[in-house]
Amino acid sequence: MTEINLSIEQKKFPKSSQPQAENIIADLNLNIHSGEFVCLIGPSGCGKTTLLNLVAGLDENYQGTIAFGAPRNDCRIGYVFQNPRLLPWRTVRENIELVLPHDTPDHTVDDLLASMKLTTVQDTYPQRLSLGMSRRVALVRAFAINPDILLMDEPFVSLDAPTARKIRKQLITLWDQQQHTVLFVTHDLREAITLADRLIFLSSSPMTIVRDVKITVPRAQRFNENQIEQFKNQLLSQYPDINHLL
Amino acid sequence: MISTASPQRAHYLAGLSLFVFILLWHGIASWLATPVLPEPIKVAEVLWSEIHNGDLLHHLGMTLFRLTLSFIIAMILGSALGILLGRTPAIDHFFDNWLIIFLNIPALVTIILCYVWFGLSEVAAILAVVVNKLPNVIVTLREGAKSLDKDLLEMAQSYRLSRKKILTQVIWPQLHPYFMAAARSGIALIWKIVLVVELLGRSDGMGFQLHLFFQLFDVASILAYTIAFITVIQVIEISVLKPLDHYGRRWQR
Numbered sequence: 213m214t215e216i217n218l219s220i221e222q223k224k225f226p227k228s229s230q231p232q233a234e235n236i237i238a239d240l241n242l243n244i245h246s247g248e249f250v251c252l253i254g255p256s257g258c259g260k261t262t263l264l265n266l267v268a269g270l271d272e273n274y275q276g277t278i279a280f281g282a283p284r285n286d287c288r289i290g291y292v293f294q295n296p297r298l299l300p301w302r303t304v305r306e307n308i309e310l311v312l313p314h315d316t317p318d319h320t321v322d323d324l325l326a327s328m329k330l331t332t333v334q335d336t337y338p339q340r341l342s343l344g345m346s347r348r349v350a351l352v353r354a355f356a357i358n359p360d361i362l363l364m365d366e367p368f369v370s371l372d373a374p375t376a377r378k379i380r381k382q383l384i385t386l387w388d389q390q391q392h393t394v395l396f397v398t399h400d401l402r403e404a405i406t407l408a409d410r411l412i413f414l415s416s417s418p419m420t421i422v423r424d425v426k427i428t429v430p431r432a433q434r435f436n437e438n439q440i441e442q443f444k445n446q447l448l449s450q451y452p453d454i455n456h457l458l
Numbered sequence: 459m460i461s462t463a464s465p466q467r468a469h470y471l472a473g474l475s476l477f478v479f480i481l482l483w484h485g486i487a488s489w490l491a492t493p494v495l496p497e498p499i500k501v502a503e504v505l506w507s508e509i510h511n512g513d514l515l516h517h518l519g520m521t522l523f524r525l526t527l528s529f530i531i532a533m534i535l536g537s538a539l540g541i542l543l544g545r546t547p548a549i550d551h552f553f554d555n556w557l558i559i560f561l562n563i564p565a566l567v568t569i570i571l572c573y574v575w576f577g578l579s580e581v582a583a584i585l586a587v588v589v590n591k592l593p594n595v596i597v598t599l600r601e602g603a604k605s606l607d608k609d610l611l612e613m614a615q616s617y618r619l620s621r622k623k624i625l626t627q628v629i630w631p632q633l634h635p636y637f638m639a640a641a642r643s644g645i646a647l648i649w650k651i652v653l654v655v656e657l658l659g660r661s662d663g664m665g666f667q668l669h670l671f672f673q674l675f676d677v678a679s680i681l682a683y684t685i686a687f688i689t690v691i692q693v694i695e696i697s698v699l700k701p702l703d704h705y706g707r708r709w710q711r
Binding site for chain 2: 265268269270289290291293295297299300301302310311337338339340353357363
């Protein structure tokens with residue numbers, strides 16, 4: 213795990229050299245502690261995915277700095293994309309083993325597959341899996357490398373509610389064990405309150421931080437719907453300006 | 459109404475159609491009774507004796523040797539260049555015109571020029587075939603390289619996969635269908651060109667023999683050689699290319 217210090221002055225899209233390029237991120241400063249679980253909440257299309265890509269190093273075309281607690285090359289990043297992005301020509305197990313560093317203990321994959329209830333499909337090709345299963349495989353892949361930083365881009369969107377709830381629990385269990393620094397993008401406030409230590413509310417065009425809120429609901433109470441609802445209402449009445457971001 | 463055929467029924471129909479074809483051929487040949495259209499049984503006799511005296515095997519072998527060698531060179535070179543062009547827009551823009559020129563040069567012209575410039579040699583013959591096939595492979599693989607899935611490449615990049623892993627596990631499987639398309643159309647194109655190459659400047663091989671039989675008006679031998687050749691090409695298709703293609707698609711639903 214590692215801390216993340218973001219300071220993005222400007223990020224244009226599609227490319228800063230093109231005339232129609234628009235400022236999509238401006239003056240965004242964010243410090244995330246080591247092992248912290250942070251949810252980014254904002255309207256769709258506001259640039260949250262772009263931000264994750266910047267952190268992942270997939271896009272270097274921006275002005276500003278993104279620093280981790282350790283040199284970038286020493287930090288392992290697990291990225292759970294909005295779509296599972298599994299290689300269709302590799303089995304579930306091969307997909308996970310593909311990204312493993314050499315120092316991974318042998319039982320890691322077996323343990324993770326078992327905890328996500330994927331053991332029986334480990335030799336199946338991804339196209340034969342349901343979306344929910346594919347998403348779980350993508351989660352296992354991200355956890356298996358024991359990442360310092362875990363980036364998650366609406367990983368549970370379009371899952372049915374019971375499945376999503378189940379996977380959220382599994383996510384928290386795994387995070388409890390490994391304590392990665394997590395950046396989790398969502399536009400579901402309840403989901404964010406359930407999972408995170410801290411909520412960052414983002415505005416659109418250009419994206420910048422509107423509110424930075426710590427969640428006070430104790431971890432033990434997180435799967436209690438009433439507590440979540442209560443905190444949500446309290447939040448919305450306290451900061452009416454975040455209403456239009458949801 | 460459409461009736462669905464079981465696999466056995468399909469095989470039966472395929473066999474029947476071949477039988478009907480030979481029967482038709484026999485009927486027309488015996489009705490016309492001319493030396494320029496021999497009956498199937500006559501062709502079979504010639505085929506048998508040509509196999510027996512070793513001539514056919516020698517010439518067929520030479521042709522297959524040229525076919526294999528030029529096929530391998532064209533596929534390797536064409537894949538490498540195709541991927542390079544597909545992944546590097548600047549190089550692609552530069553060489554696009556060259557490709558169009560090479561695609562449109564008639565096969566006969568390349569063959570003649572190769573023989574004129576490099577002499578009536580084996581190297582010139584192979585080169586002529588490769589030059590004919592190469593642009594096709596490049597264009598096909600270039601399309602494949604252009605349509606690589608960006609999502610998967612980003613995944614590979616963010617998980618810091620090695621270059622080797624990215625090439626063999628992420629890129630190559632996506633190019634496989636394009637490679638197979640180029641390979642299958644390649645075999646079909648190359649063997650026709652090889653015959654012309656042999657006819658024009660070699661003293662062995664199928665093309666050379668066919669030319670000889672043409673001058674002798676020996677249609678039975680021409681047909682016998684054709685049958686032998688079609689059979690060999692079909693065997694390659696069924697025993698090598700189809701299984702390869704099938705293996706490459708095993709993960710598909």
